[in-house]
Amino acid sequence: MTKPDSAADPIVKVDDLHAYYGKSHVLNGVSLQVGRSEVVGLLGRNGVGKSTTLKSIMGLVHAQQGTVLFEGKPVTGMPAHKLARSGIAYVPEDRRIFRLLTVMENLRTGLDRAGMTESRRHELLDKVYELFPILAERRNQHGGTLSGGEQQMLAIARAMMLEPKIILLDEPTEGLMPRMVAQIARIIEILHREGVAILLVEQNVALTLECSRRVYFMEKGETRHHAAAADLTVDDPVIHQYLGV
Amino acid sequence: MAIPWDLIVVQTVNGIVTGMILALVASGLTLIFGIMDVVNFAHGELFMLGAYIGVLVLASTGSFLLALTTASLVVALIGAALQIVTLRPLIGRDPLTTILATFGASLVLQNYALWQFGPISRKIAEPVSGQFHLLYLEYPWYRLVIAVASAAIIGAFWLFLKFGRYGIWIRATTQDRVMAQAMGIPVPWVHTGVFAIGAAMAAASGVLFGPLVGVEPYMGLPWVLKAFIVVVVGGMGSFGGSIAAAIFVSLLESYASIWVSPSQAIIVSFVVLILTLLFRPTGLFGSASR
Amino acid sequence: MTKRDTRSFWIGFAVIVALLAAAPLVLPPFWRHFVTEILIWGLLAMSSDLLIGYTGLISFGHSAFFGLGVYGAAAALLLVAPPNLFLAIALGLAAAALVAGFVAFFSTRLRDIYFAITTLIFSQIFYVIIFTWTSVTGGENGLTFTRPGLGVPGLYVVRFTPTTMHWFVLAVVALSYLVLRRITRSPFGMVLQAIRENEGRTRAIGYHVEHYKIVAVMLSGVFAGLAGVLYALQNEFAAADFVFFLVSGETVIYNVMGGIGTLVGPIVGAAFFLLLREALSRFFTEYYLIPLGVIFIAMVIFMPQGLLGFARRWLNR
Numbered sequence: 001m002t003k004p005d006s007a008a009d010p011i012v013k014v015d016d017l018h019a020y021y022g023k024s025h026v027l028n029g030v031s032l033q034v035g036r037s038e039v040v041g042l043l044g045r046n047g048v049g050k051s052t053t054l055k056s057i058m059g060l061v062h063a064q065q066g067t068v069l070f071e072g073k074p075v076t077g078m079p080a081h082k083l084a085r086s087g088i089a090y091v092p093e094d095r096r097i098f099r100l101l102t103v104m105e106n107l108r109t110g111l112d113r114a115g116m117t118e119s120r121r122h123e124l125l126d127k128v129y130e131l132f133p134i135l136a137e138r139r140n141q142h143g144g145t146l147s148g149g150e151q152q153m154l155a156i157a158r159a160m161m162l163e164p165k166i167i168l169l170d171e172p173t174e175g176l177m178p179r180m181v182a183q184i185a186r187i188i189e190i191l192h193r194e195g196v197a198i199l200l201v202e203q204n205v206a207l208t209l210e211c212s213r214r215v216y217f218m219e220k221g222e223t224r225h226h227a228a229a230a231d232l233t234v235d236d237p238v239i240h241q242y243l244g245v
Numbered sequence: 246m247a248i249p250w251d252l253i254v255v256q257t258v259n260g261i262v263t264g265m266i267l268a269l270v271a272s273g274l275t276l277i278f279g280i281m282d283v284v285n286f287a288h289g290e291l292f293m294l295g296a297y298i299g300v301l302v303l304a305s306t307g308s309f310l311l312a313l314t315t316a317s318l319v320v321a322l323i324g325a326a327l328q329i330v331t332l333r334p335l336i337g338r339d340p341l342t343t344i345l346a347t348f349g350a351s352l353v354l355q356n357y358a359l360w361q362f363g364p365i366s367r368k369i370a371e372p373v374s375g376q377f378h379l380l381y382l383e384y385p386w387y388r389l390v391i392a393v394a395s396a397a398i399i400g401a402f403w404l405f406l407k408f409g410r411y412g413i414w415i416r417a418t419t420q421d422r423v424m425a426q427a428m429g430i431p432v433p434w435v436h437t438g439v440f441a442i443g444a445a446m447a448a449a450s451g452v453l454f455g456p457l458v459g460v461e462p463y464m465g466l467p468w469v470l471k472a473f474i475v476v477v478v479g480g481m482g483s484f485g486g487s488i489a490a491a492i493f494v495s496l497l498e499s500y501a502s503i504w505v506s507p508s509q510a511i512i513v514s515f516v517v518l519i520l521t522l523l524f525r526p527t528g529l530f531g532s533a534s535r
Numbered sequence: 536m537t538k539r540d541t542r543s544f545w546i547g548f549a550v551i552v553a554l555l556a557a558a559p560l561v562l563p564p565f566w567r568h569f570v571t572e573i574l575i576w577g578l579l580a581m582s583s584d585l586l587i588g589y590t591g592l593i594s595f596g597h598s599a600f601f602g603l604g605v606y607g608a609a610a611a612l613l614l615v616a617p618p619n620l621f622l623a624i625a626l627g628l629a630a631a632a633l634v635a636g637f638v639a640f641f642s643t644r645l646r647d648i649y650f651a652i653t654t655l656i657f658s659q660i661f662y663v664i665i666f667t668w669t670s671v672t673g674g675e676n677g678l679t680f681t682r683p684g685l686g687v688p689g690l691y692v693v694r695f696t697p698t699t700m701h702w703f704v705l706a707v708v709a710l711s712y713l714v715l716r717r718i719t720r721s722p723f724g725m726v727l728q729a730i731r732e733n734e735g736r737t738r739a740i741g742y743h744v745e746h747y748k749i750v751a752v753m754l755s756g757v758f759a760g761l762a763g764v765l766y767a768l769q770n771e772f773a774a775a776d777f778v779f780f781l782v783s784g785e786t787v788i789y790n791v792m793g794g795i796g797t798l799v800g801p802i803v804g805a806a807f808f809l810l811l812r813e814a815l816s817r818f819f820t821e822y823y824l825i826p827l828g829v830i831f832i833a834m835v836i837f838m839p840q841g842l843l844g845f846a847r848r849w850l851n852r
Contacts, residue, residue: 060423084429096424098417109417109428112410162429284648334836341593344651345791345835348784353828360822466780470659473652481649509667515660519641522653526644 010069011036011166011197012057012088017066019049019056026052027063028221034166037195039188041208041229044218044242050201051093053218054168057199058090059083071165085113089164093171093201095155099144103135106143106154110161128157131187149180156187166197173204185211205243206234217242251380252503258379260499262388264492265395269450270468271475271487272399273443279482280419281436282340283332286347288447288472289465290354295320295448296460297358300367309372309452313394316452317445324444328437336433351465358462366459369452391453398449399488402442406484415439419482467511474518480528489530493517552709559698569813571701573806574708575765579782580789580801581715582758587787588796589719590751591731592646596638596654597786599661600756602778603630604763606665609678609773618683624764631760632753634661639752643745646734658783666775677774680767695768704765711758715798718754727751759786788831794841803842 010033019027027049034040042050055061057068059080068076075083084090089110098106107128111121129136132153138146146154152172159167169188173181181204188198188211202208208215209229217225219242232238274288285291298316303309331346373390376383406412418425418435426432450468451460458464475494479486494514502510521529555574559567579601586592607630608623615622642653665672672678684692685703695703718724726747729737738744767773776782785808793804811830815823838845 058427060427079431079433080423080426081429081431084427090427092424092427096421098420098424100420101413101416105413105416108410108413109425109430112413113429158428278648282648284652331832331836338839341647341651342835342839344593344595344648345787346832348787349828349832349835352784352824352831356822356824356828360825470656474656477649477652506667508663512660512663515656518653518656522641522644522649526649 009036010034011038011071012199013069013072014053014057015067015069017053017056017063017068019052019061019063021052021061026221027056027066030056030066030218030221030223032199032216032223032226034197034199036165037192037197038214039192039198039200039212041212041215042199042201042218043205043208043215043239048218049221050218051170052221054090054092054170054199054201058088058168060090084110084162087162087165089159089162089167091155091159091167091169091172093174095151097143097146097151097154097158099142101143102140103143103146103154104139106158107161110158113162124161124163128160131190132157149176152176152180152184153187156184160191164196166199167191168199168201170201171203172200173202173207181207205239209234249503253500254380255382255384256499256503257496258384258388260496261492262392263499264495265392265399266450266454267468267471267475267495268488268491269395269398269446269453271472271479271491272402272484273446274469274472275476275479275482275484275487276415276439277443278476279484280415280422280439281332281343283343283347283440284473285440285443286344286469287327287351287354288347288443289467289469290351290358291320291324291444291447291465292451292454292468293358293460293462293465294323294354295451296369296455296464297362297367297451298448299452299455300369300460303369312369313449313452316448320448321441321445325437325441327444328440332436332440333433351469355462355465362460362462364462366461368459369455371456387456391457394453395450398446402446403484411435411438471511471514474514478517478521478528479530483528483530486528486530490528493529548709552705555705556702559701564697567697567701569809571697571704571769573802573809574701574704575762575769576785576789576805576809577802578708578711578765579759579762579786580793580805581712581798582755582762583786584790584795584798584801585715585719585727585751585755585758587790588798588800589724589731590727590748591734592643592748592752593651593787594654594752594755595651595780595783595787596642596656596658597755597759598778598780598782599638599654599658600631600635600759601763601766601782601786602658602661602665602775603634604628604760605767605773605777606630606672606678606763607760608764608767609680612680612683612767613678618681620683620685620768623683623768624761627764627767628757628760631763632757635753635756635760636749638756639749643748643752655780655783658778658780662775662778662780665778672775673773675775677772677776679772682768682771700769704769707761707765711761712798712802715758719798723747723750790841792831792834792841794843794845797841797843800841800843807842 013033015031017027017030030053042053044050052061056063059078063076067074070086070088098109107125111124134150135154135157143151143154172184185207191198200208200212209232212229215227215229215232216223225238227238270292274285277283277285295316298319299312302312302315327350331350332343335342335346371385371387373387375386377386406415414430414435418430418432422432471494475487475490478494479490494517497513497517498510501513555570558570562570579597583594583597586594604627607627611623611626612618638654638657642650642657645653666674682695684694685699686692726737726742730744730747734744789804789808790801792807793802794800811827812823815826819826
């Protein structure tokens with residue numbers, strides 16, 4: 001199997017990251033990189049530290065060792081809100097919609113920032129409302145009243161308000177109906193075409209392979225292997241090795 | 246025993262007036278609790294400091310409105326400083342340590358006031374003189390002014406929370422601190438800001454209340470106690486619940502003081518608290534979620 | 536605990552008690568009285584440590600238990616002639632236990648901040664009652680009474696001198712310490728510590744957490760009441776101020792300053808606080824709480840283990 005070429009000019013580069021929850025060692029040497037407008041998958045069994053990897057890139061989990069570079073500059077230890085404003089968006093596994101805020105207010109949390117012009121706001125809103133017409137329909141409804149799929153769309157739309165250069169996308173299809181899963185794949189494709197990089201954590205292997213250019217495999221808190229998505233199939237021995245039950 | 250209807254009418258008005266001030270004190274406290282799980286023990290002292298600054302500004306300028314705004318602004322700054330110095334270092338530690346830190350701050354502020362201003366109560370002249378007839382009583386207009394002013398401040402704040410950019414930041418942070426930060430909201434500064442706003446609201450209530458009984462270094466404690474009660478009875482962290490509970494508790498105390506002395510009437514609020522804790526620990530007025 | 540640890544503990548205990556027993560013989564009256572007071576406040580602080588340090592509940596209402604101890608003793612001394620020491624202790628403890636039971640019943644339904652606020656508010660209820668019920672409690676003026684003698688009335692009674700009073704206080708405090716230490720190391724104490732570490736899990740294992748908490752609050756209240764009785768005997772007066780919130784606040788300060796969860800720490804904290812107050816009052820007169828509050832906040836932030844924990848870490852370095 002050929003080693004895939006890593007991005008020449010990575011937007012995010014993670015090097016030997018270690019993190020602990022209390023005394024348990026949850027990240028044990030994570031290294032990966034994501035190129036500009038590249039979609040990269042992160043696969044592994046439950047509990048190997050995929051979500052924690054995303055959280056530590058976002059600065060939500062404190063990494064005790066290792067570095068995260070964003071656009072070539074070290075950002076390890078930088079507070080999450082600064083990272084969000086410099087172009088990293090995070091869509092968590094459980095979506096974490098602000099349940100008591102309306103759809104519009106949820107979007108505003110990412111829109112109300114310095115340097116935002118009125119016309120740009122409208123552009124961004126129009127774009128997500130076009131992409132997710134259902135959100136336009138429910139714009140004055142509380143986030144908590146949306147269905148699971150609608151909440152997922154809102155979570156992605158909300159992240160898009162930050163005009164990110166990279167989105168850390170954690171299990172976007174979890175618990176969704178097949179029709180919704182297809183829509184998520186379409187959105188990833190659209191974002192990719194617009195030049196947004198995505199680091200995708202997914203249980204759905206087929207979707208990951210379809211969307212990503214490269215895939216990393218994690219085991220025991222460590223990135224152990226990485227391959228070009230095109231070289232892999234759902235039944236690949238590598239997939240079985242890292243994901244098989 | 247005949248029911249003293251006339252007294253009940255008067256006490257209803259009194260209860261609503263003190264209820265509105267209490268609501269102003271408690272909504273700051275509940276806001277701070279809701280967003281950062283901090284019970285601000287020094288809240289009563291911020292109320293007291295506001296009243297003193299009001300006294301000073303009023304004495305030198307003669308303008309009550311200026312006294313109100315200056316006191317609110319200065320105490321907001323004091324609140325922000327307090328939050329940065331004593332609470333920020335405690336982020337990530339047991340929330341109980343924040344009670345200890347704010348308790349320490351309350352001791353410092355209280356004794357500072359004692360040292361600066363002495364133990365003797367100072368009067369603030371009522372900015373609105375004149376009375377109107379309430380049954381057989383001459384009822385001071387100023388008391389109604391207090392109720393209206395408190396309601397106006399609370400209302401303005403509610404509008405800000407509902408529609409203002411920073412209001413949305415505050416609500417988002419209250420609901421999910423981590424996600425708010427991931428959306429680019431500077432959560433540490435939102436915390437500081439909320440503490441400052443809560444402090445300003447306490448200070449404003451201090452200035453409004455000052456003319457009723459005078460200003461002294463220990464005036465904060467009964468208010469912070471009642472505000473605690475209101476916050477628990479209203480459902481911890483619930484803004485609307487606190488306001489409802491403030492009026493409810495003040496009315497009850499007001500009626501009770503028809504028969505007992507005001508210092509004993511406070512026991513009524515204590516009893517309300519105990520009953521609430523027994524039968525509805527999530528609060529009488531708040532919804533369980535927040 | 537190994538045998539050697541046990542031996543060094545008893546040696547240390549004996550040395551400290553001996554030093555404290557010798558104190559009134561060598562110290563001038565002011566400092567003798569000072570040491571006696573430290574022991575009394577130390578007992579109050581220690582009682583509260585059972586909750587703060589071992590159960591994870593911050594009580595801001597210990598003044599109620601302490602104050603009821605004071606007033607219980609006062610009632611026995613004023614109402615029964617001739618005044619009887621043991622009756623005073625018994626009534627003081629009974630009053631404190633009653634109040635503690637009442638407070639415990641309600642407050643233990645709550646955790647964390649809610650517990651702290653509830654205990655504070657309960658103590659204020661008792662303060663208001665005592666402050667306004669002037670005909671019985673003397674209200675603002677308080678009550679004065681005379682200290683009974685030590686011994687069995689009718690058989691053999693000696694009058695207390697300041698020195699014997701000090702020894703009496705020392706004996707009670709030292710004994711209380713041993714009892715509290717025994718409690719914290721008993722299976723019961725282990726359950727309390729489990730509640731502190733993880734209440735949910737302790738409940739899941741099958742312990743009735745509320746019952747344990749109620750007993751903990753009552754035990755703590757009884758020892759606080761004992762401190763109140765000693766205070767009444769030492770100072771021969773009772774005042775509503777002893778039920779006031781400030782006493783509870785200072786009790787918490789002693790704990791934090793000395794180091795919670797150690798029993799000895801709170802006594803050290805009380806000594807530190809009272810010495811600091813003494814020193815600071817020289818410069819700041821009655822406004823000593825300004826610098827003291829600042830020191831307290833700094834200790835909360837920078838020295839969460841208190842003086843004892845700090846010293847321990849420093850010695851182990």
